[in-house]
Amino acid sequence: MEITILPNRLMVTQEKETLMEALVRHHLPVQTICNGKGTCGKCKVRMTGYVSPPSERDLAHLNELELQAGVRLACTVIPQAGMVIELDFVESQDRKESALLGMKASKLDPGVKKVFIQSSKPTLTDERGDWDRVADTLNTVTGKDYVNADLAILGKVPDVLRTDKFALTVTLSQDTILELEAGDTTKRLYGAAVDIGTTSVAVALVDLLQGTVLKVVSTENQQTAYGADVISRIAFANDGHESALTLQRAVRRTINHLLEELAVKTDVTGNEIFKMTIVGNTTMHHLLLGLDVSHLAVSPFVSVCNRPLEFSALEMGLEINPQARVSLLPNIGSFVGGDTVGAIVGAPEVLGPGNHLLIDLGTNCELFLKTETMMMACSTAAGPAFEGAGITHGMRAKQGAIEGVTLTENGIDCQVIGGQEPIGICGSGLIEGIDEMRKVGVINKQGKIADPEKTQELSPELLKRIRMGEKGREFVLTYGTAQGWNVTLSQKDIGEMQLAKGAVCAGIKTLVEMAGITVPELDSVTLSGTFATYLKAHNILNIGLVPDIAPEKIKTVGNAAHVGAIRTLLDQHELTMAGELYRKISHVELGGSATFSNYFMNSMYLERLS
Ligand code: FES
Known part of the structure; x- marks a missing residue:
């Protein structure tokens, strides 16, 4: 049976398979973290046209707005003829994408260019070969000697020449001919x-x-x-x-x-x-x-x-x-790759005079330290918590994600991306939420959620939000609508974040110590990574993600690695500079380091860490 995958693809399904299984079989993008057990709630798709009735799993994982919009869990849907499915309806709202839009080059020299040439027509007195004719004109126009062309290029010369009266555009990279196109396409590169x-x-x-x-x-x-x-x-x-x-x-x-x-x-x-x-x-x-x-x-x-x-x-x-x-882009070591080099290029101020630390936060966390005398980099296994993975209601920073939390004894105020009903919580919401919970006493510095039977310090409004969930004690951030979904932070979620932030903090302390400087001697601490854009310095410091330092030294730059990729695309000199960095940066291995292990043990606390 055939179903449509928007925007323009037909997918053949097999008998008895779920939509998730069919999507996986066709290598189409769908999150399958629980492998179809119906527990992760991540395999969301949107059905347009015919929408199947929500299953129990759908009701458990999707909020009312999602259900109304035709969102279903792919592992619960049995394909039917004529079904139309949209896969990337959430991705299009991703803040990661919009942050880079409109970015403009300060310097433009991509090393690729187009040249328009008007070649002459062959005559009985000018019997040069088609390619000879093009090469001669090109050499005259550019002043260079392009005599070689790949066989693939050579093969298309006769057609290209005769499509638009011997007018054509040549695309060049350094001394190589990349393409020939009929007519003038110089406005499109x-x-x-x-x-x-x-x-x-x-x-x-x-x-x-x-x-x-x-x-x-x-x-x-x-x-x-x-x-x-x-x-x-x-x-x-x-x-x-x-x-x-x-x-x-x-x-x-x-x-x-x-x-x-x-x-x-x-x-x-x-x-x-x-x-x-x-x-x-x-x-x-x-x-x-x-x-x-x-x-x-x-x-x-x-x-x-x-x-x-x-x-x-x-x-x-x-x-x-x-x-x-x-x-x-080059790698620096086994777990510090071209993304770190990209982040350095994307946040070039970290190469300026003084001592600068760059923290690239993602599923893995890479650290780059530049002092007056050396450049070092290491990776620290932060785990995917910052990306929202492994967190009960974790999600990336897109529409419906709680990105900020304010807690008072009167209750809780959540800032949600897009201002809509919250679906889950992203990394910045998680960090701010944990900091706020610690501030009002919902959790202690060990990260333990208060026992409502034993605590007298919390207001009734906060106490009633602490409850026993499937995975132990949890704190309710938002109550869903009638059939909706409560967004909670469980004891396990808080533990995941402690592990992640502990690894980052311990990595920073170890690297700084190896460089022979102290944390206060850092002139800047730059956090990169998609979710880092929305972090606030005081939350980062309060939960001990970064060792204690003047908040004004902390800045966030978004996805600097991707910015670095764009900068090197636009300017070949930046590409060359990035290419040279891998030799200049020493790679440090933290695995097995006793210093790192010691710092890690002490970096799990949710407090300012010296
Ligand atoms: Fe986890 Fe569908 S794959 S809920």
Whole structure:
């Protein structure tokens, strides 16, 4: 049976399979954290046209607004002929995407250009070959000697020449001819900057003539079906050649799916994209290239390649112009990859005079420290809590996510993205919520939720929000509507955040100590990462995510890694500079460090930490 996947795809389903199983089988993006058990509530899709009645699972996980809008859990839906399904209805609201829109280059020199030439027609007195004729004119116009062209280019010369009266546009990268097009297409030149995260992938479409970001799309990394974090991906890849290939295909598909989405949402086709830059952690980098990851996770933690790399899109299996150059930013070490280099390029003030710390918060957390005498980087396994994963009602920072919490003894006020009914809580809401709960005494500095039977300090309004849930004691942030969903923070959620923030704080202290400076001697602390944009300095300090430092030294910069990918796309000098960084930054391994372990034990408390 066939069903439609918006915007324009037909999917054939098999008897007895759920919609989730069919989507997974077709490698379409759907979150399947509980693998169809109906407990995670993440496999949301929207049904347009015919909408099946909500199941018990739908009622348990979806709020009234979602139910009314036709949202259902894919693992509960049995496909029926004629069904129309929308997969990325939530992604389109993602704040990650809008933050980069309108970004404009301060310097524009992408290293790719188009040249329009009017070639002469052959005559009996001018019998030069078609390509000879083009090459001669091109050499005259540019003053350079472009005598070589790939066979693929050579093969299209006769057609291109005769399509528009011997007028054509040549696309050039350095000394290489990338494309020939009939007529004048010099007003259209595009690039794509890709950020491959462990959890999600984002692609920015960039106008290389104007230096502006036109559109950003993102979706879940299809590799998540094979493991939530880099360690489980490496373990899967180590199962054998076929498993490694599966992961390579999954991330390629994710990128190509986003390129397809960009083509649908803009008038720019993949063939018009002539340059691509890619940032990602070392594991994502290796899996995309099909490189052996087996040595990344065992001592002495060695990558196959750290230096910057460049390939053609054709070699990479990416659906942009086949001759387009695809540049991968270098890695620094086994768990500090091109995303960290991208973040440094995206927040260049961390390279300025003085001591500067960059914290790139994601599923993995990378730290970069620059002092007057050295540059060092390390990674610390923060886990996916900052991205909302592993948290009962965790979600990314998009419509319906609680992003801020204010608690008083009279009750609670939640700020929700889009001002709508809350669906869940994102990283910034989680951090602010925990800080507020600690401030009013709902939790103590060990992170323990107060026992309502034994505490007299809390107001009745707050006391009634503490209850026993399925996973132990929990605090109700918002009560849902009649059939809706209460957003709660459980004891386990708070513990997850303590582990994550403890790892970050201990990593900072260890790195600073190794550099021979103290935390107060830092001139700036920059937090990057999508969710970091919405963090407030006092919350970060109060819960001990960052060791105690003057709040004015803390700043947030959003997804600097993706900004770095865009900057290197727009300016080849930035790309060269990024390419050189990997040799200049020392990689520090925290695993097995006694200093780190000691700091970690003391960094779990929810208080200002010196
Ligand atoms: Fe978890 Fe559907 S896959 S609820």
